Amino acid sequence: MFARLVWKLVRGSRGRLGVALVAVISGAAVISALLNLQFDIERKLTQEFRLLGANLVISRSSAAQTGVANQAASDALASPTLMDQSAVLGQVERLRTPDVVAAAPYLYVVARVGGAPVVVAGTWLDQTPKLDPTWKLEGNWIASRVDETQCLIGRNVARQFQIAPGGQLELSYLGRSAQLRVAGIIDAGGAEDNQVFANLPAVQTLAGTQGEIELVQLSVSGTSARIGAYTSRLATSLPGYDVRPIRQVTQAEGSLLDRTRLLIASMVVLILLLTALSVLATMAALALERRKDVGLMKAIGGPISRIVALFLAEVGVLGATGGLIGCILGVALARWMGQRVFGTSIAPRWDIFPLTIALMVGVALAGALPLRLLGRVKPAVILRGE
């Protein structure tokens, strides 16, 4: 009987309920889309910050001075200390998490090209595009980290020595020399424009420092707290080494992330308020409309508690239905927004569904608060038409 009455009520005023439903649906859609976006934005933004490149560097601790000095060609070069490749990279590999976007060892040597000094960096060239995503390349990347026959050169190096992709580069260092094919020219917009990049084994052979590296660069995504935790984990497993964040990158990243998150969060709260307001207004109107029905029910002997329950059930059904439909629309909206803003769609978060639906039912019931006045309804007055 109760269910039938609710059903009749819903069917009986389809038009009015339709308007209320539209209000609930649109509110739920906007709220669930924004909540979805809010939960995902941090992950998206931390990924974007990886454009900045490496944010962690591992090097020999400055206190320990036991490494083999790299005798550079220029005596002006302060001798850096080298570290054991297998020990350090083993630990880095062991502690690798999905947050580590890229990691690569570096060994620098100042070699000569036809008498002129040039900085040669030995690294894993397959990691370079991931470690430095903003570099522009003319030619081809080198896909293998063991290819000892090819190299990449900076823009200024190419200009200085007039080398095009496919050309040959002859590097010499303390009597040793290496002949490399230039696979591509890098436009890095930084000091790297003046450097030559080759794979680590090739540079180690040239420098005569097999199995040794100067530093390791890592690009780690995540909030500053997570990067900090990863840094200290890495530091405890590498005693005697210096694991330090590149402060320029990490500091700016942290503050920008916080600000963006705060901004979006405060906007979401404001929109929540507005949506609640519009649903509230619609529901209040609906409740007032029902006065006549109440009068009739009271006149034929319905207890007031039951009448109120009846209407609350009606309103609750409305909130739940609208919330559910709105959630589905909202997920689609969030996907579209993600596509539009970040170029990749945002994964729907199902835990938003119960949250939004509960919120909508709550707001709808709050909107039905004027029903409380029903107790005061005098059937005779109402039915007379006043």
Next chain:
Amino acid sequence: MFARLVGESFIRNRRRKLLTAAALIVGMAIATATLTVALEVGDRMAREFRSLGANLIVTPQSDTLPVEIGGVDYRPVDEGAYLNEADLGKLKTIFWRHNILGFTPFLDVPAYVSQTGGSTTVIGTWYEHEVSVPDGTTFKTGVSLTHPWWKIQGQWFRDDAKECVVGANLAAKYPGIAIGKTLNVSPSQTAKAQFPLIVTGIISTGDAEDNAVLVPLSVAQDISNHPGQFRQLFVSALTKPADTLAERDPKSLTPTEYDRWFCSPYISSISYQIEQVLPGTDVRAIRRVAETEGTILSHVSILLWLVTIAALVSAALAVAATSATTVLERRAEIGIMKALGATNAIVTGIFLTEQLMLAIVGGAVGFALGAVLAGILGTSVFGTPAPPHMLLLPVVLGLAAVVSMIGSLIPLRRAAHFNPAPILRGA
């Protein structure tokens, strides 16, 4: 008569009018606040990004290849080209001079420091230096603006004193180097010239400067015997994210496009203008910084505009819903008016006038509240309040009027088809 009808309605239905006005005020306040923040956010975020430091590097054009590892140039002093310190004031004369937030010249000199017993890099720079600009003013700039993440323990050197700041690693390695001690710097081990410098602080940068000695630019010039010269200039400029126009070659632009490009603070147009005032230089964007800034800035502002649109739609819905409610509640009134012979036009006119008056009052109050709200938002997010945009007042008033009219027009149109008799009978 018309005015009296409208006036009476306000006096008799005060509570209902207050409800509609409240919805209008809240809706419009939030619309104003989100619009104000959205208008401001690009500029604010761009300023925040300057915590990444310099985004442009100026180097001499006809230069030999710098032997640069980790930001320090290891070339001997007699090799390569130099730039003139005296020209630097011209940077503040370009079209986008106000967007040049700071610049710092660098001169890296390999030198002999007796305390380390070996060759150490001495970096000459400015901490807070007054540059005289050709228009007669002065501009204070230095590493505090272009390298804001450098941390100092103790004091920075004064730019006109014989003082220096040593890198953290160097200080840790040699116990003879500490704040208050004097460092003996000379161009080489055998050189007669000695430059005694008092250590005022220890710097940690997380980069190659940790192994170097930082000195005032004038001292480095004396050590290298290159008075009034430097090698590299770092510029921190406020820029706009690059779009398709910014990426095109300036030479291929039509005159109108060229004007638009020149008058937009793109990183490419700012570097072009710097090259014009500093001839013989090569100005390039530090792509890592510039591109990250551009991508994230444009994404955050698109996101914020989408959120703002969502806020506007919610505000519109809220106002329209309350307007519709008030009209629906007054069906009996409409019935009486029509029974007394009022035409649909008169009924609609009365209701719309009431809504319009409410919209103007509610919109204005909402705008004022919204400006306060935007100030709070701006303070909590960026530390400084967002100034109110008076331009938004007509926009918000218009929005309030249109939305509340549309909200009441829909039920009014339906009311036009009402037959007064059943309404008055109470059916």
